[in-house]
Amino acid sequence: MNFSFSEDQILLKNSVRSVLDEQCKPAHARAMMDDPKGYSDTLWGEMAKLGWLGLPFPEQQGGAALGLVELALVCEELGRAAYPGPYLASVALGGLGLMLGGSAAQKEKWLPAIASGKARASAALLEDALDWDPASTLATAATAGGGWQLTGVKRFVPWAHVADVVLVPARAPEGLTLFLVDPKAPGVTVKPMVGIDLGSRWSEMKLDKAAVAADAVVGQPGAAGALLESLLRRAAVMASAEMLGAARRCLDMSVEYAKVREQFGQPIGSFQAIRHRCAEMLLEAENAHAAVYYAAWALTAGAEDAAVASSICKSYVSEAARKVCGDAIQVHGGIGFTWEYDLHLYMKRAKALEPLYGDAEYHRELIARHVTSSR
Amino acid sequence: MDLNYTPEDVAFRKQVRAWLEPNLPKGEIKTLEQRRAWHRKLYEAGYLGMGWPKEYGGGGARPMEQAIVADELARANAPAPTNSLGLGIVGPTIVVHGTDAQKRRYLKKILTAEELWCQLYSEPNAGSDLAALRTSAEDKGDHFIVNGQKIWTSGGAIADWGLLLARTNPGVAKHKGITCFLMNMRQPGVDIRPLKQITGSSEFSEVFMTNARVEKPDQIGALGEGWAIAQTTLGYERGGRALARITTYATQYHRLLEAARRLKRHGRPLIEDPVVRQKLGRIWAELEVERYGALRVLTQLERGEHPGAGGSLTKLSYSEFEKRFMELAMEILGPYGQLTEGQPEEYRLHVDTAVGDHGTWAYAFLWSRAGTIYAGSSEIQKNVVGERILGLPKETRADRAGSAR
Numbered sequence: 219m220n221f222s223f224s225e226d227q228i229l230l231k232n233s234v235r236s237v238l239d240e241q242c243k244p245a246h247a248r249a250m251m252d253d254p255k256g257y258s259d260t261l262w263g264e265m266a267k268l269g270w271l272g273l274p275f276p277e278q279q280g281g282a283a284l285g286l287v288e289l290a291l292v293c294e295e296l297g298r299a300a301y302p303g304p305y306l307a308s309v310a311l312g313g314l315g316l317m318l319g320g321s322a323a324q325k326e327k328w329l330p331a332i333a334s335g336k337a338r339a340s341a342a343l344l345e346d347a348l349d350w351d352p353a354s355t356l357a358t359a360a361t362a363g364g365g366w367q368l369t370g371v372k373r374f375v376p377w378a379h380v381a382d383v384v385l386v387p388a389r390a391p392e393g394l395t396l397f398l399v400d401p402k403a404p405g406v407t408v409k410p411m412v413g414i415d416l417g418s419r420w421s422e423m424k425l426d427k428a429a430v431a432a433d434a435v436v437g438q439p440g441a442a443g444a445l446l447e448s449l450l451r452r453a454a455v456m457a458s459a460e461m462l463g464a465a466r467r468c469l470d471m472s473v474e475y476a477k478v479r480e481q482f483g484q485p486i487g488s489f490q491a492i493r494h495r496c497a498e499m500l501l502e503a504e505n506a507h508a509a510v511y512y513a514a515w516a517l518t519a520g521a522e523d524a525a526v527a528s529s530i531c532k533s534y535v536s537e538a539a540r541k542v543c544g545d546a547i548q549v550h551g552g553i554g555f556t557w558e559y560d561l562h563l564y565m566k567r568a569k570a571l572e573p574l575y576g577d578a579e580y581h582r583e584l585i586a587r588h589v590t591s592s593r
Numbered sequence: 594m595d596l597n598y599t600p601e602d603v604a605f606r607k608q609v610r611a612w613l614e615p616n617l618p619k620g621e622i623k624t625l626e627q628r629r630a631w632h633r634k635l636y637e638a639g640y641l642g643m644g645w646p647k648e649y650g651g652g653g654a655r656p657m658e659q660a661i662v663a664d665e666l667a668r669a670n671a672p673a674p675t676n677s678l679g680l681g682i683v684g685p686t687i688v689v690h691g692t693d694a695q696k697r698r699y700l701k702k703i704l705t706a707e708e709l710w711c712q713l714y715s716e717p718n719a720g721s722d723l724a725a726l727r728t729s730a731e732d733k734g735d736h737f738i739v740n741g742q743k744i745w746t747s748g749g750a751i752a753d754w755g756l757l758l759a760r761t762n763p764g765v766a767k768h769k770g771i772t773c774f775l776m777n778m779r780q781p782g783v784d785i786r787p788l789k790q791i792t793g794s795s796e797f798s799e800v801f802m803t804n805a806r807v808e809k810p811d812q813i814g815a816l817g818e819g820w821a822i823a824q825t826t827l828g829y830e831r832g833g834r835a836l837a838r839i840t841t842y843a844t845q846y847h848r849l850l851e852a853a854r855r856l857k858r859h860g861r862p863l864i865e866d867p868v869v870r871q872k873l874g875r876i877w878a879e880l881e882v883e884r885y886g887a888l889r890v891l892t893q894l895e896r897g898e899h900p901g902a903g904g905s906l907t908k909l910s911y912s913e914f915e916k917r918f919m920e921l922a923m924e925i926l927g928p929y930g931q932l933t934e935g936q937p938e939e940y941r942l943h944v945d946t947a948v949g950d951h952g953t954w955a956y957a958f959l960w961s962r963a964g965t966i967y968a969g970s971s972e973i974q975k976n977v978v979g980e981r982i983l984g985l986p987k988e989t990r991a992d993r994a995g996s997a998r
Contacts, residue, residue: 582874
């Protein structure tokens, strides 16, 4: 039993941090807010070169064959930098989805392209009613000629406007089926949905009899339920890692501020009202760390409790990050409420991820199902 | 990172479980002598004082082995050994700060429960501000004379010896005039009165010392070093109960689920009520997060690192969790949760609580209030975390300079 990072993992973490400290400063995150694409090709290319974009993929497909603990380490650092770009969408949603369920040909086509930064992927897991349960999917897939025609509306598709391929679940005659869709194909329209976090881009994706070929099915027709659940778990844990990073940054900024900001003739960090709040924030960050890396390890190792650990992770970290980031604004007072100060970049990142891949309530119900069925 | 137990640890756990099967006391433990006998049995099997040096009767075991033994005892709902303060606080203090003569004189008898110990720290006016303690120890040449009052002395009623903090120099700053002693409790100058708690029971005592005597060789460390010694003592949480604590919570949790299956609201079992399910889901998540945290602490200990102020975070986390958990238990159980007698079998709690013999939900609930007060309240833990981990400035305090008098 060893719940600590290996030397290689620490090296990875440090190298990700130093690259982002250099190339993803708050000024970069701010510059991308007004960019129509929303992310920098230069940094994307750098990430490809450093091997981050194919981190969990097999080596023969251009990946580094690392596990989800390593992927979570990268995601945590991205959250800490409020990185604007399609990393989570491309690697953790599209990439892992293809890795989990894609055919040999699909993997061969997409994984090396994603790893090299040439292609970006995403997944369309939400519809109008915001139910994360794959069984609630309303979009349909009708057989047409040798292939399929997809119809429906997907919402909050991350970075669909720059994606080359999107994993889209739809209801086929055989049952729930996962398709690879080109968002630029005829019959597909992508419309931006702008949220408070301008470093996370979402789209509405309308499918109006969008034609996809027979070989665009991921896995077997009718068998996408289990695959989508596995993907959702991984996305939930990686989103949690990113929230953890955002929360850590908020905590660090609060502690530094509390040491230097003076009121009543003393640093505000000397007051227990502030100090105790900071201690509670650290407690939440440490617990969130344990939840993220336990779940990432459990998924990688195929541990018996991997599914429930993912739900524990997302439900715990969603609320921990909410508390830490919210408290950070309170500790800062007025300055924390200004656009100019950087705190809101991290707070908004955590907030954007909070409802995604199952919110706390969604996952708590899954936990309740687990504990009431396992004994 | 590998959160699987090693084959050695798995084998060791099996071995402990196999030992427990035939050796677990069959009936309820009612007398101190029965508990002492159980204690000795555990010691002879090598399951107590496992981390203490071998030359003083310890086992020289790894932290994980200690945690596994405690965990298996919790799993089997085994009665607690006696002498918990001797094992948890006094022994480790003597191991680190004691002379060789003190080690030879006292350690083995702690392990065999031949001598039971208590801790004489808190006073009526020195709780969180422990360094404000006023019990005095006056140097009389070959011995000290002790006068004062202690409170919250756990196990005081049965203790033979006490680990005492007393002021030996009132003329210096309050943290600097305190010395640590080993005091014989069985003497005329020591008067022990049970302290009835909100649980209705009396695990704690008040101890009055009137010209009580402490021998010179029973001073631990140098004069005026008592505060520093006490600080290290509070950090002796070696993660020994890290896993056991979680296992006890989990057993209680599953007991609560059974109750939630039987109890109803609006004609529907509570377990089907989405609000109840959310609350149960939340507590299970928090319980598991405590377990993950315990694995992190054990990893540190196995590598020979001391958690230091990190121990404050751990204690803050589980003690506050325990209160939330017990409040949920009370919500789900309704008035059944408050029963101290007359409860139907289904709403009984068989889990041994902190002290060992009051297996009711009501008792566990009331006890949960103690955890965020004893051994440094949550507020004190947050100060420690804020100052020592986050490096926040200390507050301006009126008592840093000047003498204790």
